[in-house]
Amino acid sequence: MSATTTERGRQAGRGSARGATASSAPARGGATKPPRSRADTRAGYAFLSPWLLGFVLLTAGPMLMSLYLAFTDYNLFRAPEFVGIDNFTALFADPRFLKSAQVTAIYVLVGVPVKLAAALAVAALLNAKHRGQGAYRSMFYAPSLIGASVSVAIVWRAMFIDDGVADQIQQLFGFPAGGWVGDPSMTMPMMILLAVWQFGAPMVIFLAGLKQIPAELLEAAAVDGAGPIRRFLSVTLPMLSPVLFFNLLLETIGAFQVFSSAFIISGGTGGPADSTLFYTFYLYLKGFTEFRMGYASAMAWVLVLVVGIITAILFRTSRAWVHYTGDVR
Amino acid sequence: MVRTRTTIRTALRATAIAAAGALTLSACAGGSAASTEAAPVATDRDIELSLVWWGDDDRAARYEEAVTLFEEKYPNIDVQTQFQAWDDYWTARTTEAAGQTLPDVFQMDLAYIHQYASNNQLLDLSSQVGVNLETGDYDETLLGSGSVNGEQFGIPTSTNTLGMFYHQDLLDELGVEPPAEGLTWDEYDAWIREVSEAGADHDPQVYGGTDYTGALWIFIQWLVQQGKVPFAEDGSPAFDKADLVAWVERTQPLRDDGVFFPVERAKQVEPLTAMQVGQAATEITWDNMLAGYAAGAGTENLGLLPVPTGAEGSQQFWKPSMLLSSSANTQEPDAAAALIDFLVNDPEVGSIFGTSKGVPAVPAQKDAMELADGSIDEKIVTYEEEMADRVTAETPLPAEGYGVVEAEFKRLGEELAYGNVTPAEFADQWFQSAEANLGGE
Numbered sequence: 001m002s003a004t005t006t007e008r009g010r011q012a013g014r015g016s017a018r019g020a021t022a023s024s025a026p027a028r029g030g031a032t033k034p035p036r037s038r039a040d041t042r043a044g045y046a047f048l049s050p051w052l053l054g055f056v057l058l059t060a061g062p063m064l065m066s067l068y069l070a071f072t073d074y075n076l077f078r079a080p081e082f083v084g085i086d087n088f089t090a091l092f093a094d095p096r097f098l099k100s101a102q103v104t105a106i107y108v109l110v111g112v113p114v115k116l117a118a119a120l121a122v123a124a125l126l127n128a129k130h131r132g133q134g135a136y137r138s139m140f141y142a143p144s145l146i147g148a149s150v151s152v153a154i155v156w157r158a159m160f161i162d163d164g165v166a167d168q169i170q171q172l173f174g175f176p177a178g179g180w181v182g183d184p185s186m187t188m189p190m191m192i193l194l195a196v197w198q199f200g201a202p203m204v205i206f207l208a209g210l211k212q213i214p215a216e217l218l219e220a221a222a223v224d225g226a227g228p229i230r231r232f233l234s235v236t237l238p239m240l241s242p243v244l245f246f247n248l249l250l251e252t253i254g255a256f257q258v259f260s261s262a263f264i265i266s267g268g269t270g271g272p273a274d275s276t277l278f279y280t281f282y283l284y285l286k287g288f289t290e291f292r293m294g295y296a297s298a299m300a301w302v303l304v305l306v307v308g309i310i311t312a313i314l315f316r317t318s319r320a321w322v323h324y325t326g327d328v329r
Numbered sequence: 330m331v332r333t334r335t336t337i338r339t340a341l342r343a344t345a346i347a348a349a350g351a352l353t354l355s356a357c358a359g360g361s362a363a364s365t366e367a368a369p370v371a372t373d374r375d376i377e378l379s380l381v382w383w384g385d386d387d388r389a390a391r392y393e394e395a396v397t398l399f400e401e402k403y404p405n406i407d408v409q410t411q412f413q414a415w416d417d418y419w420t421a422r423t424t425e426a427a428g429q430t431l432p433d434v435f436q437m438d439l440a441y442i443h444q445y446a447s448n449n450q451l452l453d454l455s456s457q458v459g460v461n462l463e464t465g466d467y468d469e470t471l472l473g474s475g476s477v478n479g480e481q482f483g484i485p486t487s488t489n490t491l492g493m494f495y496h497q498d499l500l501d502e503l504g505v506e507p508p509a510e511g512l513t514w515d516e517y518d519a520w521i522r523e524v525s526e527a528g529a530d531h532d533p534q535v536y537g538g539t540d541y542t543g544a545l546w547i548f549i550q551w552l553v554q555q556g557k558v559p560f561a562e563d564g565s566p567a568f569d570k571a572d573l574v575a576w577v578e579r580t581q582p583l584r585d586d587g588v589f590f591p592v593e594r595a596k597q598v599e600p601l602t603a604m605q606v607g608q609a610a611t612e613i614t615w616d617n618m619l620a621g622y623a624a625g626a627g628t629e630n631l632g633l634l635p636v637p638t639g640a641e642g643s644q645q646f647w648k649p650s651m652l653l654s655s656s657a658n659t660q661e662p663d664a665a666a667a668l669i670d671f672l673v674n675d676p677e678v679g680s681i682f683g684t685s686k687g688v689p690a691v692p693a694q695k696d697a698m699e700l701a702d703g704s705i706d707e708k709i710v711t712y713e714e715e716m717a718d719r720v721t722a723e724t725p726l727p728a729e730g731y732g733v734v735e736a737e738f739k740r741l742g743e744e745l746a747y748g749n750v751t752p753a754e755f756a757d758q759w760f761q762s763a764e765a766n767l768g769g770e
Contacts, residue, residue, distance in 0.1 A: 088496065162594065179593075184747060271596060273743060289733070
């Protein structure tokens with residue numbers, strides 16, 4: 001952590017120095033905090049109020065309400081009826097809930113590593129010195145700008161139906177032909193491909209991380225006789241681990257929430273045969289087509305808990321494999 | 330950790346909306362009820378009504394035309410319109426119901442009327458009959474489909490009944506005769522098998538029919554032909570698990586032999602159907618869908634036959650293709666009733682809509698349609714006139730929660746087609762869902 005702290009300290013110093021020259025230096029000798037008046041505090045809260053109001057009314061309030069609803073039977077028509085933990089026990093006896101948890105788990109466990117690997121590989125390529133590298137970077141980032149949109153899901157569906165692009169490529173290589181959209185065993189690869197294809201965001205972050213690695217470290221390793229693979233594993237990866245950790249966290253949490261692409265591709269059913277029934281999707285079906293809001297709220301809180309626990313585990317294990325420059329161990 | 334907070338927020342968006350709905354509910358609980366006495370609609374003050382329906386652009390254009398006529402007749406009434414596609418429509422209505430803000434007039438479906446009525450969301454239109462609303466021209470059975478426990482919560486606009494469509498052009502290409510009228514279910518299955526064999530080498534491959542097992546309404550039709558009633562008074566299924574197993578098992582050989590249009594393909598051509606993409610020769614569905622099928626198939630050369638018959642009978646039933654209901658909280662019950670009256674009775678409205686919502690329920694509207702020979706409208710009207718003798722069964726009223734168990738029936742039908750469940754598992758799982766969802770509490 002020391003590296004970031006010093007960095008932040010340095011920036012703060014620079015900031016105040018600039019401030020001092022811009023305004024007519026209120027305090028001499030680099031005195032730091034100006035005394036904060038009550039009026040300032042009030043003004044601060046006034047400026048914060050749009051966000052605070054939004055937070056309380058649109059986020060915290062509804063969250064608390066949903067926590068209450070999770071313990072009720074509520075169909076939007078009748079007043080919620082308190083049922084204790086019935087919703088939670090019902091969840092684990094519901095085969096479709098278990099199926100949705102399984103589908104989501106596979107998506108996270110396979111999709112996230114593959115996406116990160118693709119992002120890192122492309123970032124490494126784009127880090128090399130070539131002509132027109134800027135243009136390549138823009139091109140590789142483009143899918144991420146449009147990837148989450150409804151139109152891409154529709155295009156994706158069109159690519160993977162019978163005689164779609166994917167089918168034609170399969171035929172070219174002599175694989176048994178057929179679209180993926182109607183085949184329950186092929187929809188998951190299709191969904192993962194869609195996710196992987198949008199590797200732009202982690203790629204940009206990886207690229208920034210790669211640029212930060214001092215060239216002299218790699219040169220020194222090369223002089224010591226390390227080949228490219230050795231240099232990557234022993235120098236690049238450890239130096240990149242904070243960025244890797246950040247991306248892993250972001251992508252894992254993001255993958256748990258996949259919804260819209262599955263919604264479009266399966267036509268709002270989670271099919272075929274529940275093979276794209278992602279967790280948030282089943283939550284939506286329970287809440288907004290069956291109108292079992294209590295059950296859906298219980299599902300939402302189980303998801304919050306699970307994502308929270310996984311995030312905590314990632315942070316815990318990160319101590320073992322994430323190296324920050326300047327750490328002394 | 331900032332990111333985590335964002336995540337929780339996003340993950341909970343759905344529940345947040347739910348909770349927001351709940352807050353509204355508590356805020357508005359016990360909202361003002363409209364006056365109960367029906368009086369002729371006021372003409373001395375400005376009135377604003379909301380009118381909401383599900384459907385596509387085509388239907389919207391027709392509604393706008395009808396509303397313009399209504400506003401000409403009642404210059405002091407301004408009608409605000411809105412429409413959504415089927416799924417979004419019910420999401421929006423349910424949220425409004427929680428907030429006691431349902432529209433003054435809105436389309437209702439048989440699958441949902443029980444749920445809305447028994448939760449006191451709908452206006453009882455009985456007192457409006459004879460004042461602002463005329464129902465004298467209605468068939469009693471049909472009008473009865475809009476009443477729950479003796480109170481009139483919906484007025485049917487039009488009727489439909491199940492029918493079997495066949496694709497004449499496709500059958501000509503294969504050199505197969507269309508199915509004969511009055512086939513039994515078993516004979517129909519044998520015919521499908523024959524056509525699928527004839528169409529095996531066709532490019533693209535053509536099948537005799539689609540797997541109809543997962544359609545709850547067709548199952549109900551099959552039960553009705555055996556003289557059975559699908560739902561009991563309390564909304565629970567009135568048939569046995571054995572009936573359902575028998576229904577699923579009787580088509581199992583066709584699935585095993587790949588005679589039906591394959592589910593893998595069906596999922597891919599959605600939202601079109603096999604017949605609309607010219608790969609199945611027949612399909613059983615509601616007769617008013619014929620126009621949509623013709624548009625999808627790109628030919629009007631489609632035939633319409635009665636559904637196959639059972640060993641014990643060939644009776645069919647009318648289903649209101651949709652109803653019009655009014656919110657229990659409407660401030661303008663008289664004007665709302667007048668709008669419903671205008672939409673179901675006015676002859677000009679009848680000619681505006683044609684059979685796009687089904688055959689108009691009221692003769693004055695039906696007679697106002699201009700039927701060109703051989704047109705889709707004409708085919709549907711002729712079919713329903715011929716069917717009148719066979720429609721001897723009362724409309725089987727779906728129970729509260731019908732929409733959910735119907736979707737479950739369809740989902741299990743797909744699982745069945747993929748070979749993931751056996752007929753017995755199909756029946757077990759559906760009955761579980763029925764127990765949890767049918768008949769409210």
